[in-house]
Amino acid sequence: MKAYVLKGIRNGIVKEIDKPIPAHDEVLIKVMAVGICGTDGHLYKGDYASPYPVIPGHEFSGIVEAVGADVKHFKSGQRVAADPNIYCENCDNCKQNRQNFCFDFKGLGGKVNGSFAEFMTIPERCVFDIGSLSFTSAAMAEPLSCVLHGQDNARPKFGERVLIFGAGPIGLMHLQLCRYNGALQITVVDINEKSLELANLFNADYVVKSDNMLAENLKKISPLGFNLIIDCTGVPSVIESTFSFIADEGRLLIFGVCPESSRISINPYEIHRRELKIIGSFALKKNFNIALDQLFTEKVKVEPLIGEKILLDDLPETLEQFCGGLKIMVYPNGFVD
Ligand SMILES: [Zn+2]
Ligand SMILES: [Zn+2]
Structure with missing residues (x-):
C-alpha cells in the first residue's frame, strides 16, 4: 500500500x-x-x-x-x-x-x-x-472532540464575554460551541482577514484584526476585559499578551499547542490579586460520540x-x-x- x-x-x-x-x-x-x-x-x-x-x-x-x-x-x-x-x-x-x-x-x-x-x-x-x-x-470528529473537551474544561457561562485568538478551524469550532453554551458576546482575533470573514459567517459579535490597534479595539468592545479567553494560536507571545485582556476573575484556556520548549512570563501577583485562572486542555476524553452527533445534526458546521x-x-x-x-x-x- x-x-x-x-x-x-x-x-x-x-x-x-x-x-x-x-x-x-x-x-x-x-x-x-x-x-x-x-x-x-x-x-x-x-x-x-x-x-x-x-x-x-x-x-x-x-x-x-x-x-x-x-x-x-x-x-x-x-x-x-x-x-x-x-x-x-x-x-x-x-x-x-x-x-x-x-x-x-x-x-x-x-x-x-x-x-x-x-x-x-x-x-x-x-x-x-x-x-x-x-x-x-x-x-x-477528532478536532471537534478536542474542542468539546476544551469547552468542558473552561465552559463559557451564560452572559460571559469571550475572546478567541485564532480564527482557523479550531477557533471557529470554539466560536460555534461558545454560542451553543450561552456566551453573551464573542470576539474573534486573527491576523488574516479571510479567516475573520469566516468568523463573521459564524456570527461572531466582533472580529478584530491583530495589528497595533488591537489593545485599543478590544478595550472598546469590552472595557472591563473578557471573562474567558481561548488561545487557538499556540503562539507563546500571543498567550503572554492575553493577560492584559482578561477581566478580573477571568479564565484563559490554553488550547493551541505551543512548542514543547517554549516559555512565557506571567505576573503571579496579578494572578493572585485578580483571581485569574489558567486552564489547559489536552486531546479529548470519551466524547467522540458527542462530536459525531453534533456533526450529524449539524449543531456544529x-x-x-x-x-x-x-x-x-x-x-x-x-x-x-x-x-x-x-x-x-x-x-x-x-x-x-
Ligand atoms: Zn489534530
Ligand atoms: Zn491507561
Whole structure:
C-alpha cells in the first residue's frame, strides 16, 4: 500500500510499504479522508520529540477492511472514524476515567503509525460507527472532540464575554460551541482577514484584526476585559499578551499547542490579586460520540472550515508549505465526499 512516511525532521516521502495486519483486538481501516492538523505540521518541523520513521495523521474516517479475531462490534464494509488517542483502560489514570493521561498513552500518528496511508490499524475500543455521515465531515470528529473537551474544561457561562485568538478551524469550532453554551458576546482575533470573514459567517459579535490597534479595539468592545479567553494560536507571545485582556476573575484556556520548549512570563501577583485562572486542555476524553452527533445534526458546521482537498501524493509538498489556515483534507484512496 501507499503511505506518507516521515523519516525525520522535514523529511517525508510517499512510498510503498506493507499493508498492516490487524492484531486480535484491532480493526484494519481503509482511510477515506484525513485532515492535516497543526500537530502534523509541528511533527514535520520537529517541534516535539517523536520516534522517526512514523506515518503521521490522526483525524480520519474510512471503511472497515478487516477485523482481528477478537473484534466484536465491527465488520468489513462498515463506515467508521476513530479516537486516535490509544489508551489502555487498565492503568490507574484510565481507571479513574482520565484516559487522556493514560500511562501507556499512544497518540496515533505520533508514537504509532497514523492515517496518512491507504490503510491503518487501530484497537476496536477506539473505533466509532459514522452511519451516513460524509467521510469528510467524520474526519472532523477528532478536532471537534478536542474542542468539546476544551469547552468542558473552561465552559463559557451564560452572559460571559469571550475572546478567541485564532480564527482557523479550531477557533471557529470554539466560536460555534461558545454560542451553543450561552456566551453573551464573542470576539474573534486573527491576523488574516479571510479567516475573520469566516468568523463573521459564524456570527461572531466582533472580529478584530491583530495589528497595533488591537489593545485599543478590544478595550472598546469590552472595557472591563473578557471573562474567558481561548488561545487557538499556540503562539507563546500571543498567550503572554492575553493577560492584559482578561477581566478580573477571568479564565484563559490554553488550547493551541505551543512548542514543547517554549516559555512565557506571567505576573503571579496579578494572578493572585485578580483571581485569574489558567486552564489547559489536552486531546479529548470519551466524547467522540458527542462530536459525531453534533456533526450529524449539524449543531456544529464544519463544511465551511474545509479548504484544499488533496491526494496522498500531494502531501510532501503540502506539508512543506503548511502554515495553518483552513483545514486541508487528504483522500488516500481517491476523492470522496
Ligand atoms: Zn489534530
Ligand atoms: Zn491507561
